[in-house]
Amino acid sequence: MTVSLLGAAEIRALAADLDVTPTKKLGQNFVVDANTVRKIVAVARVTAADRVVEVGPGLGSLTLAILETGARVTAVEIDRRLAARLDATARAHGVPDGALTVVAADALAVTDLPGEPDVLVANLPYNVSVPVLLHFMEHFPGIGRGVVMVQAEVGERLAAPAGSKIYGAPSVKAAWYGAWRLAGTVSRQVFWPVPNVDSVLVAFDRDATPRGDETERRRTFRIVDAAFQQRRKMLRQALAGVLGGSAAQASAILEAAGVAPTARGEELTIDDYVAVAHASASLASLGE
Known part of the structure; x- marks a missing residue:
């Protein structure tokens, strides 16, 4: 199978034909460089055996690069004009029937997808990148790895180590699911329109064993949110509201988890937060 990729001139022509003007509201910056989309696919280690979900395919430049590998793709696109055109673009570039499924929907509202995707590859809109990532990691446990292109500041935060x-909270919540790492930089010049921020590739691999069930995840994330909402305060103060209602009760739970009550949120790893959540649940059950 030979799939041809989109060039800069064709991308602009497609946009004009659809009367699409890239908007800041939707975070639309289309990649117009074939080498860049192939690089993303290579970093994601996509093969013909993979079932890939792509969020925000836009006009299809990255979509075609994924399909070029022989993988099957489910593309989730919020802009219905773009979603309606994607199939025709794929066929015109040599994509066989059945290789691409287009879902016209808001990615943040999607909780079920055809094809049971196991890889996530996307050029994510800057304004919703973290919520979209966490939503897909939560609702699609079959996604075992992936690569996303995001604003540099967001990517660095996702991959940041404790300390x-x-x-911050995005770093900890992402780590609940697995390991994240920076996997490359992307020039502003490969986008149309050229953004006023730098972009990076972030790669992830989901842990083979989940850290906990949904109840444990929610409890842990509540504690994470509370810790970073008042990140300058010691944890015994920042977590008082979610760990019993007082600094003394919060201190007792933190000590039971092996965490210093005088520590601050940025000092704790995901494992520390999980330990605090477990201690909180254990002490609460003892008090019942």
Whole structure:
């Protein structure tokens, strides 16, 4: 199978034909460089055996690069004009019937997808990249790995280790699912229109064994949110509201989890937060 990719001139022609003007509201910056989309697919290690979900395919430049490998793709696109055109673009570029499924929907509202995807590859809109990633990791446990292109600041935060200045709630929540790493930089010049921010590739691999069930995840994430909402405060104060209602009760739970009550949120790893959540649940059950 030979799939041809989109060039810059054809992307602009497609946009004009559809009367699509890239908007900041939807975070639309279309990739117009074939080498870049092939690089993303290579970093994601996509093969013909994979079932890939792509979020925000836009006019299809990255979509075609994924399909070029022989993989099957489910593309989720919120802009119905773009979603309606994607099939025709794929056929015109040599994609066989059945290789591409287009879902016209808001990615944040999707909880079920055809094809049971096992790889996520996407150029994510800057304004919703973290919510979309966490939503897909939560609702599609079959996704075992992936690569996303995001704003550099967002990517660095996702991959940040505990103790760093940019480590925050997104870093911890992403780590609940597995390991994240920076996997390359992307020039502003490969986009149309050219964005005013830098972009990076972030790769992830889901842990083979889940850290906990949905109840444990929600409990842990509540604690993470509370810790970073008041990140300058010691945890015994920042977590008082979610760990019993007082600093003394929060301290007792933190000590039971092996965490210093005087620590701050950015010092804790995901394993520390899970330990606090478990201690909280254990002490709550003892008090019942």
